[in-house]
Amino acid sequence: MNPTVVAAPVESAAADIDVVRVRADFPILKRTIHGSPLIYLDSAATTQKPECVINAISEHYRRTNANVHRGIYALSAQATDLYEGARARVASFIGAGSPEEIVFTRNTTESLNLIASAWGAAHLKPGDEILLTEMEHHSNLVPWFLVAKRTGAVIRYLPIGDDGTLLLDRWEERFTERTRIVSVTHVSNVLGVINPIAEIAARAHRGGAIMVVDGAQGVPHTTVDVTALGADFLAFSAHKMLGPTGVGVLYGRRELLDAMEPHLGGGDMIRTVTFNGATWNDLPWKFEAGTPDVAGVIGLGAAVDYLAALGMDAVRRHEISLTRYALERLRELETIEVYGPADPARRAGVIAFNDRQIHPHDLATVLDRRGIAIRAGHHCAQPLLERLGRSATARASFYVYNDRQDVDQFITGLVVAEKFFGRRL
Amino acid sequence: MNTPEHTHDVELDALYRDTVLDHFRAPRGHKVLDRIDLVREGHNPVCGDRLTMSVKLAGNAIEDVAVHCKGCAISVASASMLAEMLPGMSIQEAQRLAEAFRQMMHGQPPPSDLDIGDLDALEGVKNFPVRVKCALLAWMTLIDALRAAESGTNSTTGITNLEQPGN
Numbered sequence: 001m002n003p004t005v006v007a008a009p010v011e012s013a014a015a016d017i018d019v020v021r022v023r024a025d026f027p028i029l030k031r032t033i034h035g036s037p038l039i040y041l042d043s044a045a046t047t048q049k050p051e052c053v054i055n056a057i058s059e060h061y062r063r064t065n066a067n068v069h070r071g072i073y074a075l076s077a078q079a080t081d082l083y084e085g086a087r088a089r090v091a092s093f094i095g096a097g098s099p100e101e102i103v104f105t106r107n108t109t110e111s112l113n114l115i116a117s118a119w120g121a122a123h124l125k126p127g128d129e130i131l132l133t134e135m136e137h138h139s140n141l142v143p144w145f146l147v148a149k150r151t152g153a154v155i156r157y158l159p160i161g162d163d164g165t166l167l168l169d170r171w172e173e174r175f176t177e178r179t180r181i182v183s184v185t186h187v188s189n190v191l192g193v194i195n196p197i198a199e200i201a202a203r204a205h206r207g208g209a210i211m212v213v214d215g216a217q218g219v220p221h222t223t224v225d226v227t228a229l230g231a232d233f234l235a236f237s238a239h240k241m242l243g244p245t246g247v248g249v250l251y252g253r254r255e256l257l258d259a260m261e262p263h264l265g266g267g268d269m270i271r272t273v274t275f276n277g278a279t280w281n282d283l284p285w286k287f288e289a290g291t292p293d294v295a296g297v298i299g300l301g302a303a304v305d306y307l308a309a310l311g312m313d314a315v316r317r318h319e320i321s322l323t324r325y326a327l328e329r330l331r332e333l334e335t336i337e338v339y340g341p342a343d344p345a346r347r348a349g350v351i352a353f354n355d356r357q358i359h360p361h362d363l364a365t366v367l368d369r370r371g372i373a374i375r376a377g378h379h380c381a382q383p384l385l386e387r388l389g390r391s392a393t394a395r396a397s398f399y400v401y402n403d404r405q406d407v408d409q410f411i412t413g414l415v416v417a418e419k420f421f422g423r424r425l
Numbered sequence: 426m427n428t429p430e431h432t433h434d435v436e437l438d439a440l441y442r443d444t445v446l447d448h449f450r451a452p453r454g455h456k457v458l459d460r461i462d463l464v465r466e467g468h469n470p471v472c473g474d475r476l477t478m479s480v481k482l483a484g485n486a487i488e489d490v491a492v493h494c495k496g497c498a499i500s501v502a503s504a505s506m507l508a509e510m511l512p513g514m515s516i517q518e519a520q521r522l523a524e525a526f527r528q529m530m531h532g533q534p535p536p537s538d539l540d541i542g543d544l545d546a547l548e549g550v551k552n553f554p555v556r557v558k559c560a561l562l563a564w565m566t567l568i569d570a571l572r573a574a575e576s577g578t579n580s581t582t583g584i585t586n587l588e589q590p591g592n
Binding site: 359361362 | 437441470474495496498553555556
């Protein structure tokens with residue numbers, strides 16, 4: 001039930017990313033869309049998958065498919081080793097104390113719901129407070145709305161300034177003696193802002209609250225060490241870091257996870273069941289009811305290996321460089337308004353923007369005709385969009401397979417859109 | 426591969442016909458009615474497009490329509506066409522037109538005896554499946570509003586959501 005898996009240390013490579021070599025690893029980038037090569041600028045929604053991840057999943061189904069933790073036969077043991085090996089690599093990747101602190105879920109949203117339901121519902125009393133920020137994604141809002149409704153807790157928000165960064169000087173007025181939970185996104189999926197999680201966590205802990213981090217846009221893009229961050233919980237998704245859809249991760253500090261009741265019942269979360277009741281399995285299986293997405297988790301393991309080989313420091317440097325270039329090029333266009341801080345070192349590779357003359361949906365269509373995939377809409381952050389005074393924005397987001405040529409094509413697409421509508425509006 | 430100079434795109438031109446852009450530039454129905462019998466909000470959560478539709482009835486007929494739409498060129502133009510075409514129609518005629526347009530967006534030609542007016546200019550939308558909901562926002566909102574009026578359950582207000590938001 002508890003295979004011994006030693007986590008390989010995750011080391012950062014010193015070299016910068018060789019994008020030509022990286023691109024060759026992604027089969028989808030050989031595609032054309034409407035006759036043009038695909039330029040994928042929507043990695044904040046989901047990333048593309050390298051051959052090694054696709055192969056890991058395929059190989060599992062071809063050679064090692066069996067249920068995990070159950071079979072008294074070699075094949076099941078092999079599947080279990082692969083599954084638990086991936087857990088150990090994920091633990092190492094984010095600096096967790098042990099693999100037992102890594103729970104596999106379906107996605108970031110489910111991880112956050114698990115925390116809200118299992119920890120929040122057990123610890124919150126009427127009048128207790130949950131502190132969020134104005135830049136949260138719906139996934140880090142709605143689970144708290146639900147638990148607040150169930151418990152009588154109150155939700156408060158830390159505001160953002162005009163450049164999109166958090167106004168930490170407003171902390172004292174928003175964090176009170178009743179605040180039990182502070183839940184903040186590491187990186188905004190709209191503004192690209194990187195939040196000072198370690199500082200926020202220190203403040204939360206000083207006030208006796210727990211620190212929850214929505215790492216969906218953080219873990220894939222920068223080195224994350226849960227201890228250094230001071231995260232009590234961290235939620236993220238495989239599919240935003242080169243892995244498959246359908247697998248999420250919840251890191252939880254062991255003492256907190258130990259004290260929590262299971263979220264769902266049945267399957268792997270059981271130790272014993274009688275007609276009179278049941279006892280729960282050890283961590284982390286206590287929170288993994290039913291047959292998990294074995295192939296997906298193995299795919300995530302391959303994605304972690306791929307990112308670790310690139311080196312997260314190199315991934316971060318690459319994104320800063322690309323974001324700096326994109327911001328410079330966007331400044332050439334007079335009608336483009338960019339949201340978030342101007343300094344690329346303060347943001348990840350996510351740029352939300354609007355053309356003052358063209359609705360983001362129309363912009364996205366024109367770019368799509370040239371094979372360029374960007375996002376247009378509210379990005380599941382409607383309160384933030386309201387704060388920005390916009391109903392929608394366009395958004396370009398970068399990852400390890402994007403290069404300056406992609407940015408150039410993107411800018412050219414914007415110029416074409418402006419010409420197309422400019423001469424007709 | 427496309428180049429900056431290569432801007433001519435037949436399908437794109439068919440999507441953004443001059444009639445469509447004319448309605449987008451100067452949307453009809455941006456007004457306040459002196460009496461409102463039906464009011465309904467339409468919302469496309471995927472892109473954030475929103476509209477408010479107010480209808481003034483005269484018995485079984487639509488006397489006037491006001492539409493305030495905040496969205497892309499296609500959704501604004503479609504709402505504008507609706508506001509222009511509806512006054513004077515019976516509820517049943519408006520429903521038939523809305524249903525015909527819905528079918529049109531899914532590739533079915535409108536009935537030969539039906540005058541679809543400027544809606545003809547939105548025909549190119551059907552080649553852009555992700556934009557069909559933009560064109561339909563106003564019309565689905567209208568269908569819901571008139572259905573409520575007909576059933577007698579209308580409380581004069583309601584919200585039409587085209588679909589759930591994505592990630």
